[in-house]
Amino acid sequence: MRSKYNNHLKTLGPQAVRLVTTLYEENKAVFRLEDVRRILDIQEQLAMNFVRQLVNRGVAGRLKPGLFILVPLELGREKEYMGSPLIVARELTAGKDYYLSHGTAMEIHGMVTQPQLVVHITIMEKRRPLNIMGTDFQFITCKKEHFFGTSEHWATKQEKGIVSDLEKTVIDGLRQPEYCGGITEISKGIWMRRLNLDLDRLIAYALRMDIGAVIRRLGYILELYEIGSPESLENLRNHLTNTYVKLDPLLPPEGSFMRKWRLHLNVSPDELLSVVRT
Numbered sequence: 596m597r598s599k600y601n602n603h604l605k606t607l608g609p610q611a612v613r614l615v616t617t618l619y620e621e622n623k624a625v626f627r628l629e630d631v632r633r634i635l636d637i638q639e640q641l642a643m644n645f646v647r648q649l650v651n652r653g654v655a656g657r658l659k660p661g662l663f664i665l666v667p668l669e670l671g672r673e674k675e676y677m678g679s680p681l682i683v684a685r686e687l688t689a690g691k692d693y694y695l696s697h698g699t700a701m702e703i704h705g706m707v708t709q710p711q712l713v714v715h716i717t718i719m720e721k722r723r724p725l726n727i728m729g730t731d732f733q734f735i736t737c738k739k740e741h742f743f744g745t746s747e748h749w750a751t752k753q754e755k756g757i758v759s760d761l762e763k764t765v766i767d768g769l770r771q772p773e774y775c776g777g778i779t780e781i782s783k784g785i786w787m788r789r790l791n792l793d794l795d796r797l798i799a800y801a802l803r804m805d806i807g808a809v810i811r812r813l814g815y816i817l818e819l820y821e822i823g824s825p826e827s828l829e830n831l832r833n834h835l836t837n838t839y840v841k842l843d844p845l846l847p848p849e850g851s852f853m854r855k856w857r858l859h860l861n862v863s864p865d866e867l868l869s870v871v872r873t
Contacts, residue, residue: 610635611649618665622753624678625686628661658683658727677728680714681750684732685757687725693718694745694757696735697774700764703748706784707776715774717742717759717767735774744800761788762797766804769812778843778862782816783870794823798830807857808840815842815856819867832856 617634618626631642646663649655655663656676664683666676677683681695694700696717701707713731719742722734744763750756759767768774768781775781785792794817801813814831817823832855839852841859850861 610645611654614645614649615654615665624665624754625658625682626663626665627686628663659687659725662686675728677730679750679754680730680732681748681756682754683727683730684714684716685750685754687732688716688718691718691720692742694742694759695748696759696764696767697771698776700759701768701775701780701784703758704761704764704784704788706764706787707780708783733774735771741804743803761791762793762800765792765797766800766809766813769801769809769816770804770806772843773845777845778812779866779870782820782867785816785822786820786871789820789822792822794827798823798827801831802834805834807834807836807838808844810834811840811856811858812842815853815858816867818856819864820871 614631614634618624618630623630628639628642628646631637631646632639635642635645637645646655650657650663653666655665657663658677664676664678681699684695684699685693694717695703695715697715698707698711698713699715702711713733715733715735717735717737719737719739721736724734725732744760744766745757746760747755748758758764765781765785768784769778772778772781775784797813801810810831814828817831818828835857837857839857839859841848841861842850843862846861848859848861850859850863852858853860
């Protein structure tokens with residue numbers, strides 16, 4: 596690859612060859628202005644001018660101010676190339692703790708039947724959403740004590756990202772269904788991966804989160820789908836208070852009340868059961 600890139604970059608001179616080959620050696624297809632300064636040992640303004648040349652020649656693409664990506668040789672002079680959105684998501688966090696979550700994690704874990712159009716990223720600080728080359732990146736704020744249950748995921752053949760594990764993906768979805776398409780989509784995902792769920796871990800996560808709505812929704816869905824033992828469901832019920840919450844917080848407060856799980860069933864059992872029949 597190095598010789599091909601050397602030929603491709605020869606009009607830009609040896610510095611371009613040095614930069615590109617070094618970035619690939621460091622497994623940094625997505626890179627920052629600081630990387631250019633470090634590798635070439637040049638000042639910021641020179642680095643900015645240099646990267647601008649690379650972008651104009653189609654050697655690199657600009658993702659956002661200060662963040663760039665190398666364009667694969669086979670794509671030629673492509674200026675609208677983003678690569679893997681999951682790796683871009685990682686780089687947008689600038690080295691801070693994060694994980695791919697909610698609808699994005701559901702897609703990674705095979706819990707959806709339709710591709711997700713938004714990349715969901717959980718972090719511990721507030722950030723505005725971004726749109727990069729037509730892809731929306733949604734940042735979801737998480738308390739430090741709720742930041743657990745993650746694993747590595749190969750986003751490409753060379754690079755990994757961090758994603759919520761299967762059980763934490765369920766818990767996050769039950770807490771914030773708005774980032775997953777609603778409670779019906781979460782329920783469908785639970786059913787699709789029911790044989791792979793570690794139920795002890797799932798219940799432990801729910802109790803560790805200590806959020807009443809999550810415990811209620813989880814217990815109800817597990818019981819409805821006949822997943823788990825009576826003892827595990829009773830463990831969840833022992834942590835209920837007398838307060839009622841909506842099964843799906845996105846929908847109007849309609850439907851019956853279920854005392855056993857302290858839920859306002861604004862999504863009918865038949866609707867949730869219909870997903871297991873298809």
